[in-house]
Amino acid sequence: MRTLLRLGAYQLHFAGVRPHAAVAETVALAPKRLRAFANAILRNVSRTAMVWPDRATELSYPQWMFDLLTAELGDDALPVMQRMNEPPPVSVRDDGYVQDRASQWVAASVGAAPGERVLDMCAAPGGKATAMAAREGADGAFVVAADVAAQRVHLIGSNVARLSAAVAPVVADGTSSPFVAGSFDRVLLDAPCSGLGALRRRPDARWRITAPDIDNLVLLQGALLNQAATLVRPGGALVYSVCTLTAAESINHTVPDGLDVDTAEPTGAWEPFAHGWRVLPHHHDTDGMVLIRYRRRS
Ligand SMILES: C[S@@+](CC[C@H](N)C(=O)[O-])C[C@H]1O[C@@H](n2cnc3c(N)ncnc32)[C@H](O)[C@@H]1O
The missing domain is CATH 3.40.50.150 (Vaccinia Virus protein VP39)
Structure with missing residues (x-):
């Protein structure tokens, strides 16, 4: 269920899938007894603006690595981490x-x-x-x-x-x-x-x-x-x-x-x-x- 909700949230906020399609397709994959639950959560997700919990999560780095690179590189840390998220x-x-x-x-x-x-x-x-x-x-x-x-x-x-x-x-x-x-x-x-x-x-x-x-x-x-x-x-x-x-x-x-x-x-x-x-x-x-x-x- 957690995986399905993540897939649904990804479609809603990153993949540009239309909300009704993202919700309906994901709910259809859920076990019958959990469909109402999935539907309620994903509809809520679709109506809520996305807020990152912190910069490390947003950039997809473990917190310790984010902290280490920030301490070592100062102002260069964010551009370095951003660049390392792009293909070489x-x-x-x-x-x-x-x-x-x-x-x-x-x-x-x-x-x-x-x-x-x-x-x-x-x-x-x-x-x-x-x-x-x-x-x-x-x-x-x-x-x-x-x-x-x-x-x-x-x-x-x-x-x-x-x-x-x-x-x-x-x-x-x-x-x-x-x-x-x-x-x-x-x-x-x-x-x-x-x-x-x-x-x-x-x-x-x-x-x-x-x-x-x-x-x-x-x-x-x-x-x-x-x-x-x-x-x-x-x-x-x-x-x-x-x-x-x-x-x-x-x-x-x-x-x-x-x-x-x-x-x-x-x-x-x-x-x-x-x-x-x-x-x-x-x-x-x-x-x-x-x-x-x-x-x-x-
Ligand atoms: C950064 S890679 C080397 C890349 C290589 N110089 C190149 O340009 O293609 C580091 C290498 O160190 C080797 N290595 C690790 N411990 C070693 C050791 N005790 N003695 C020799 N090589 C070691 C690893 O097997 C790995 O291939």
Whole structure:
């Protein structure tokens, strides 16, 4: 009955169905003994102007997430949340891979150069790894694309084969990395995160993630960041990125031992965010992301 009443209310206030039709069709679906009840409620609903109980409900965000984004983003919070309720634009790279523009900016900001060895520590499905790597017959970097999830490493393999990219997919847990210390010119840590900047790609994600999940992700990110730092050669670069907007998952992480923050402006339309960089979804119609650049001391 509750589901029917919701469907009826939706038709009345959002779907533009004529009131008598919305009421009659919904009542007809109700069990006989409840039809008078359904009819009374829906007729009342049709005569009543709709009032949202609060902004979080209106924008369809869990209250804790609404509060968190409001506290973190201030005046940008509402436009960010509104934009993340709209479908994302489709952006296609020159090689045909579909990838959000801010993700392309992250890959470009790693600055992988011909002949360099690059590690993408959390690489599946391989979007950024394939963006950073050389192509068959062309100069470029060699990328080791690692991920802890074996089935997702399979996705990297398919993308690498399709794009003929100089990428070696590897199943590896970044928190206990199998690689030799200092063996990469550059490391990208595109860390697992709450995804609060990319909610429009997974409209249901906001209802699955919880505040304690973020605390656990922060711990995992910290462990990955410290491991990633050891793998960069002296003078080499580490880029940390997340598709979320919270400070806890980005700028609040301690700078790893032996690394300095690199304040050089990254490629793309980033804005300064403490010692890192951030892009908000409504500014350039991209996913929201944070990026931090580090360099290992020589
Ligand atoms: C944001 S996604 C990476 C997206 C990818 N960089 C791209 O551009 O296509 C984060 C990835 O981290 C992986 N991951 C989670 N925990 C990990 C760990 N301990 N070690 C390595 N990868 C991990 C997840 O399986 C997931 O594929």
